[in-house]
Amino acid sequence: MSMSEQPREPGRGGEPKRDPAPGPRSSLPSTTSGALPPAPDDESKTPDREAVTPDGQPKPPEGRQAFPDDPPADLEDLSPASPVGRLAATVERLSREVRAAQAEAEGRALIELAKGVLVERLKCGPAQAARQLAQLAEQAQVTVLELAVDVINQAARDRMSEVTDAFLAATRAADETETDSAAVRLRAAESGVLAADDTQAVADALMEQALRPLGAVAVAIWAAGADGSLTLAGSAGFSPAEAARWRYVPPDVVTVARRGLIEREGQWITTLGATGLPSIGLHHHPDGGRVALPAGTGGRVHGVLEIAWPAPLAQQPPQIVRQVEALAELCAHTLEMYTPPQGAAQEPRVLPDAAELMDLADGLHDPALVLVPHLDGDGHLVDFRIQHVNSRFLDPAGRPRAVVSGALLLEAYPMAAGDSELFQRVERVYATGEPFRARRMNLTALVDQVPLSAVADISISRHGMSVLLIWRIEDETARLASLLQHAQRLGRIGGFEENVLTGEITWNGQLFDLYGRPETSTPVALEELPAHAHPDDGVSIRRFLRTLLHHQRPAAAAFRLQRPDGVTRHIRIVAEPVLDTDDRLLLIRGAYQDISSQHWTEVALAATRDQLAHTEQQATERNRLTLQLQHAIMPPTQAPLQVSGLQVAVRYRPAETEQLVGGDWYDTVVLPSRLVLLCVGDVAGHGIEAATSMVVLRNALRGLAVTGAGPAQLLSWLNIVAHHLTGAVTATAVCGLYDPVRRTLRWARAGHLPPVLVRDTEAAPLPLVKGLLLGAVPEAVYEETEIQLAPEDTLLMYTDGLVERRDRPVEESLTHLLTTARTAPSTLDQQLDRLLTYSRSDTDDDTCIVGIRVG
Numbered sequence: 001m002s003m004s005e006q007p008r009e010p011g012r013g014g015e016p017k018r019d020p021a022p023g024p025r026s027s028l029p030s031t032t033s034g035a036l037p038p039a040p041d042d043e044s045k046t047p048d049r050e051a052v053t054p055d056g057q058p059k060p061p062e063g064r065q066a067f068p069d070d071p072p073a074d075l076e077d078l079s080p081a082s083p084v085g086r087l088a089a090t091v092e093r094l095s096r097e098v099r100a101a102q103a104e105a106e107g108r109a110l111i112e113l114a115k116g117v118l119v120e121r122l123k124c125g126p127a128q129a130a131r132q133l134a135q136l137a138e139q140a141q142v143t144v145l146e147l148a149v150d151v152i153n154q155a156a157r158d159r160m161s162e163v164t165d166a167f168l169a170a171t172r173a174a175d176e177t178e179t180d181s182a183a184v185r186l187r188a189a190e191s192g193v194l195a196a197d198d199t200q201a202v203a204d205a206l207m208e209q210a211l212r213p214l215g216a217v218a219v220a221i222w223a224a225g226a227d228g229s230l231t232l233a234g235s236a237g238f239s240p241a242e243a244a245r246w247r248y249v250p251p252d253v254v255t256v257a258r259r260g261l262i263e264r265e266g267q268w269i270t271t272l273g274a275t276g277l278p279s280i281g282l283h284h285h286p287d288g289g290r291v292a293l294p295a296g297t298g299g300r301v302h303g304v305l306e307i308a309w310p311a312p313l314a315q316q317p318p319q320i321v322r323q324v325e326a327l328a329e330l331c332a333h334t335l336e337m338y339t340p341p342q343g344a345a346q347e348p349r350v351l352p353d354a355a356e357l358m359d360l361a362d363g364l365h366d367p368a369l370v371l372v373p374h375l376d377g378d379g380h381l382v383d384f385r386i387q388h389v390n391s392r393f394l395d396p397a398g399r400p401r402a403v404v405s406g407a408l409l410l411e412a413y414p415m416a417a418g419d420s421e422l423f424q425r426v427e428r429v430y431a432t433g434e435p436f437r438a439r440r441m442n443l444t445a446l447v448d449q450v451p452l453s454a455v456a457d458i459s460i461s462r463h464g465m466s467v468l469l470i471w472r473i474e475d476e477t478a479r480l481a482s483l484l485q486h487a488q489r490l491g492r493i494g495g496f497e498e499n500v501l502t503g504e505i506t507w508n509g510q511l512f513d514l515y516g517r518p519e520t521s522t523p524v525a526l527e528e529l530p531a532h533a534h535p536d537d538g539v540s541i542r543r544f545l546r547t548l549l550h551h552q553r554p555a556a557a558a559f560r561l562q563r564p565d566g567v568t569r570h571i572r573i574v575a576e577p578v579l580d581t582d583d584r585l586l587l588i589r590g591a592y593q594d595i596s597s598q599h600w601t602e603v604a605l606a607a608t609r610d611q612l613a614h615t616e617q618q619a620t621e622r623n624r625l626t627l628q629l630q631h632a633i634m635p636p637t638q639a640p641l642q643v644s645g646l647q648v649a650v651r652y653r654p655a656e657t658e659q660l661v662g663g664d665w666y667d668t669v670v671l672p673s674r675l676v677l678l679c680v681g682d683v684a685g686h687g688i689e690a691a692t693s694m695v696v697l698r699n700a701l702r703g704l705a706v707t708g709a710g711p712a713q714l715l716s717w718l719n720i721v722a723h724h725l726t727g728a729v730t731a732t733a734v735c736g737l738y739d740p741v742r743r744t745l746r747w748a749r750a751g752h753l754p755p756v757l758v759r760d761t762e763a764a765p766l767p768l769v770k771g772l773l774l775g776a777v778p779e780a781v782y783e784e785t786e787i788q789l790a791p792e793d794t795l796l797m798y799t800d801g802l803v804e805r806r807d808r809p810v811e812e813s814l815t816h817l818l819t820t821a822r823t824a825p826s827t828l829d830q831q832l833d834r835l836l837t838y839s840r841s842d843t844d845d846d847t848c849i850v851g852i853r854v855g
Contacts, residue, residue, distance in 0.1 A: 117151050199223070199234035202334050207236035210327055211307060214320065217288075218308040220246075220280050221331050222257045223338045224301060226462055228434035230257055233303065233338050238281050246280040251434065255279050257304040260292025261432050266328075267292040268321075271312045281308055289313020291324060294431075295332040299373060299381020300465075301431040302335035357466050361390040364470060368393070371467040373430060374408060384409040384426060384467065415444040422458070429460045430467050436460040443471065492594035498526060500585050514571070514592055516563035526575070526588065534560035534568070544573070552577045552585055558595070570599040622688060641668060643676055645740055645855040649828045653801070653836055653847040655686075663690035663731065664799045664846035665698045669705070676740065677705045680797045680848050681733035681752070681774075693729045697722060697774070701735065711735040711748035712784035715771065719750065719782075722775035730775040734797055743854060745795065748784035750774045753803075753814075756821055757787070758794040763821040765814070794828065794853045796821060801847035802839050816840055828853045 218237025494511025575590025663683025
């Protein structure tokens with residue numbers, strides 16, 4: 001008899017009772033639209049979608065796969081009129097009836113629970129409540145199961161009802177069938193979980209009732225151990241071999257489930273393969289999505305719910321997220337009572353209550369607190385109660401142990417929720433079971449409203465439902481010992497102590513490292529030190545030992561230590577004798593220090609000093625020779641020229657710094673034509689190159705001048721010399737030929753400042769003529785001009801060392817030069833000396849001045 005043909009329960013008046021809906025429409029893996037299969041009598045009207053393929057052909061019966069060599073579905077032996085076809089249809093019909101019966105059985109508990117709610121609210125009997133539920137379902141045009149779920153949600157107002165309300169609020173514009181089936185799925189899953197015998201049955205119920213309609217293909221329920229390990233308590237969708245391989249995960253292995261255990265918000269992973277994290281079923285669904293949520297109640301996490309999807313997981317809407325979180329909370333109630341099966345990987349034994357933990361805390365030499373969770377009325381963790389304090393406990397505020405014991409942790413120590421985050425650490429250990437260790441953690445306590453800080457090593461561990469908090473305050477002795485150890489390590493210092501009477505020698509670990517010997521080897525006595533040192537250092541070592549052992553005075557020595565590995569280290573040893581009351585030698589204490597780096601630094605520094613001294617000596621000698629060469633060619637003064645009606649004076653001021661020996665030059669000479677050659681020039685650069693180039697140009701100009709050529713032609717020839725014969729140097733120059741008979745001056749310039757004419761009380765530069773600096777181009781054309789001089793006129797030629805300043809434009813410096821030149825002393829020599837004296841140049845460059853005065 002099919003489910004639709006079963007006799008109905010009689011109601012009042014002999015009327016048959018309405019048959020409730022056979023079960024949740026979306027809980028069966030065989031349905032895709034959420035609707036139940038039709039009754040057997042309706043088979044002729046609506047063909048079952050699961051019994052046909054997408055192209056309309058009948059599917060093979062359950063438990064049998066279609067193979068490529070099976071005959072086509074449209075052959076006569078599979079037609080509905082054939083015996084095989086009728087048998088297949090019968091098997092399919094019976095399968096649907098079985099699934100309908102299972103669905104009805106799964107929803108029966110929810111319907112009965114809704115009846116109980118109506119009995120309590122309507123104050124009626126069970127039969128009347130059943131009839132009322134059926135009538136309401138018919139009026140609302142929903143199934144009895146959907147109405148039962150709605151009644152339960154309104155009466156319970158629990159997490160499931162909140163999730164259902166949120167889902168309905170977000171999908172009011174969607175299909176009502178889909179929203180109602182979501183609510184039915186959650187309640188059906190809850191019913192299946194509560195009725196399950198073990199966590200494996202819980203996993204099966206979650207998979208079939210709630211997760212498969214969401215597109216998930218597998219689920220794993222992990223139980224968290226007190227040591228942070230994970231045990232696979234139940235799974236669905238994974239092969240038995242895969243589940244057996246992942247039966248136990250040690251505490252230090254980072255997996256998707258462990259991430260979900262640590263992160264309170266859980267892990268929503270789009271593609272598992274992209275994370276690089278191992279997890280159960282990774283090889284079967286490497287590109288699928290994963291969700292791992294902590295399963296906890298009352299502030300404690302009992303395990304993890306991990307769900308697998310076959311394809312990448314898109315961002316889920318909030319209502320789906322809340323559904324999955326509600327399922328994780330369902331798992332927590334089951335995991336709370338979970339115990340690993342016999343033969344499975346066992347975690348360390350946990351204490352059944354706080355009594356044994358108190359005894360353990362009393363046996364510790366460090367202060368310890370035994371904490372138990374303190375929950376509010378809704379079962380949420382709000383604080384921890386100090387169940388016990390051991391005898392080593394000292395309260396920072398001076399309160400007795402009896403006052404602290406029994407108080408809440410945040411009331412007794414409100415600063416625990418501050419910067420140190422101690423309370424958060426305790427809360428996390430209680431939730432996950434993963435122990436916490438920290439060195440040098442800062443703890444703060446309020447003493448008379450004054451915060452006092454201390455540095456301590458912290459250990460927090462969970463034992464059953466209790467938490468053990470241990471701390472060790474760092475005392476001054478331990479801190480100084482740690483500082484000394486680090487100082488010895490950084491300074492590469494090893495200490496020793498040698499008992500002269502017993503011969504016992506004590507070394508620290510750093511000294512073994514200096515000697516290159518293992519710590520299990522025998523220390524080297526002081527008297528054996530010469531055998532481990534370089535032979536050339538024997539005299540200094542023996543002097544050190546004689547001072548220390550015979551004269552009994554502190555001593556020090558430096559030597560080269562030859563280690564067994566062939567490495568030679570430069571060592572400095574210092575030691576002092578320890579005498580008894582009768583002034584007899586008792587002990588010798590001392591230290592070795594590796595000064596190899598210091599030694600090689602001093603050697604490198606000495607070599608660098610020697611090299612610098614040699615370089616400085618070479619530079620000094622080079623500058624001295626350059627200066628001698630320059631002075632030999634360019635003396636500071638020279639004998640006056642004997643020219644009728646003309647006074648000639650020159651001045652040369654060398655650079656104040658010998659390293660700035662430059663290429664400034666001048667020349668005044670009477671040519672065979674009785675004309676007077678007047679010129680000044682400046683070669684670019686400093687040093688021997690500039691000085692030798694200056695000599696070439698000066699001598700070349702003097703030799704070219706005897707040809708009788710004019711100033712422009714002389715500079716043109718000199719440009720060729722500068723470009724081709726001096727290594728392409730550049731220079732500036734001004735050249736003039738004075739005719740004493742006519743009192744005229746023909747002059748030309750090559751990138752140089754023009755001469756200055758002083759007449760009466762006025763001083764002005766001569767008008768510029770075109771002329772490129774020497775050596776810039778292979779061939780250059782220069783202009784020349786002629787000026788008529790009058791008696792008492794003074795003409796000045798100079799180099800830029802007279803006027804150049806770093807912080808002023810050249811025009812400002814020329815103005816100052818003209819102002820100084822207007823005040824003409826009685827003699828030409830005095831005028832040139834005045835120009836040098838009042839020069840504002842600050843470049844420390846060479847300076848040349850040539851002056852003539854017409855008589």
